[in-house]
Amino acid sequence: MEEVAPEAAKAKTAAPFGTAFTSRMTLARYSDGQWQGVENVPVGPLPLHPASHVLHYGSTCFEGLKAYRMPDGEVKIFRLDQHVARFQRSAALLCLPQPPADMMEAMIREVVALARDDIPEAPGALYLRPTLIGTEENIGAAGAPSAEAMVYVLASPVGDYFAGGRGLNILIEDREMRSTPGFGQAKTGGNYASALRHVVRARKEHGADQVLFCPNGDVQETGASNFFLIDDNRLLTKPLDPSFLHGVTRDSVITLARDLGYEVIERDFTVDEIKDWIRTGEAALSGTAAVLSGVGAFIHDGTRYQVGDGGVGPNTRKLSEALRALQSGRTPDRFGWLS
Template identity: 70%
Template sequence: MSNSATPSKKAAFGSVFSDKMIVAEYKDGQWSPGKITDVAPLQLHPAAHVLHYASTCFEGMKAFKMANGEVKIFRLDRHIARMAQSASLLHLPIPSPQELESMIREVVETNKADIPEPPGALYLRPTLIGTEANIGAAGAPSGEALFYVLVSPVGDYFSGSTKGLTIAIEDQEMRSTPGFGKAKTGGNYASALRHVMRAKKENQADQVLFCPGGDVQETGAANFFLIDDNRIMTKPLDASFLHGVTRDSIINLARSMGYEIIEKDFTVDELLEWIQHGEAALSGTAAMLSGVGQFILHGETHPVGNGEVGPNTQKLREALLAIQSGKAEDQFAWLK
């Protein structure tokens, strides 16, 4: 591996990389074949489109080692489709779905010796950037691009902690530009960062839940659920927030387990009423499903239960991990 640290809960998620990545270039209207290379700094012209006009998108997914030694990628097709959606919004050229799948599989096969045992996994970061050297192209897409896939052996992001997260509620400003929240692009994370850093400084919060005008949307890096013994409530998909693959997986899994799924717009007031008897959680590829222990709104703390990860959140998380690791039947055909 490229870093001296070993993939474990002690190493920061995404800070350890395998030695090999795959790279493809777009020039003169066509993509080059993917090529396995050493992980090393990229050579970019100082005028590269991505450096000035943020023409970039990415994905995050995981490959797991099964008990029989096979390696399978979780919901590869869904991640490829979402990356194509992001690229379209950014007017970036992108390899075909078949080419993307082939390159992702090749880089996983190349680095499969680095895959830790479940709940660890090989985290995959396909990335697409505009590389055309033209600082006059503020109003035009990049005619050249680079696609690459980094892989990172990761341990248990959740790390067995029972303490819930502290989430600050931002009830005025939005996380991203209207209509662009569903793109998995760096600019959306950058626009949320100032709110997250302020919340960490002022309230020791772990994340910020964006609720512009009181409309509960998502955090700076994850989708959001309200959960109780019988129901799960979450905002219906629209262009204001990321269409999370883990979100979709939790919804389908929970429905199969007998939970009623409620997809509706809801307010901060409804959230605060729900947590008097129920649970709250964040979903994403890294943490899967992480429980919330308390919310902070206008300096006031609103506890969720006893402040620990709720039993339904824990049950759903374990059920998802069991499918990902091959310990439970893959009834949805998510592993490829």
């Protein structure tokens, strides 16, 4: 790996989230029914045949996780095992060969080791993007899984996804779903593509940052994050089902909330309940990139509903700070999440 000066690594975090990359990545190929050896290669264009399965039939999934620099300089990865397990579940849903957990963990750790000098100080982090694609050269395989595949791990030094700490503007979409029923739990590009037109329209027409999908009034998730309602004593979120992504950050926030004395309620709830809750409570989005971001207002049927004073609420800040402190090693890792 080429040497990167510390000041250069810090400067990378000024770039928009996910647009700066470290110089090396790990890569492995699947063929003849088995995974081949892991390679350490420069980050650059991938050799793909134009008939590759992924380009025609969407055979791809990915993960997003972070490595953090601890106060003593050590680098640790947050909830690596959970992200690898979800990656394997996504691969199974896409009918792609599942990379073994030990191979994926080793590939991710190698990228982190190679990028050690590029990792910014907290609150920055090294964002990690394992990606699996079908590479069989066969445009006649619309009804068959790809017999060949490639997995690789990219690394990107990042700062905050939603910069500035302001309350987000969220458009409520109460007719259409984010993804195909039963497929929302897969972390695959197709789910983000299906939500994108709604997000683009919401941004253009309403100045919204994201869209909260609530088909027939049933609150699910935004185009890229899980969703919470919070007050001084409670945290409310939808129970896990196949319609939406089973977020690792979601699980972390729930665990921390219980530890801090909040009553955690996992049940279905409606758009009308959101409007009632935010008269006195808060709303927030969670995800690896966003961590926990407060909602400042909702837009529904042309009406704007402000949440509190329009900023990030105190309970959202409390939970976000508790999670960030644990991730960055400023508080003890009492759940064994850093490795």
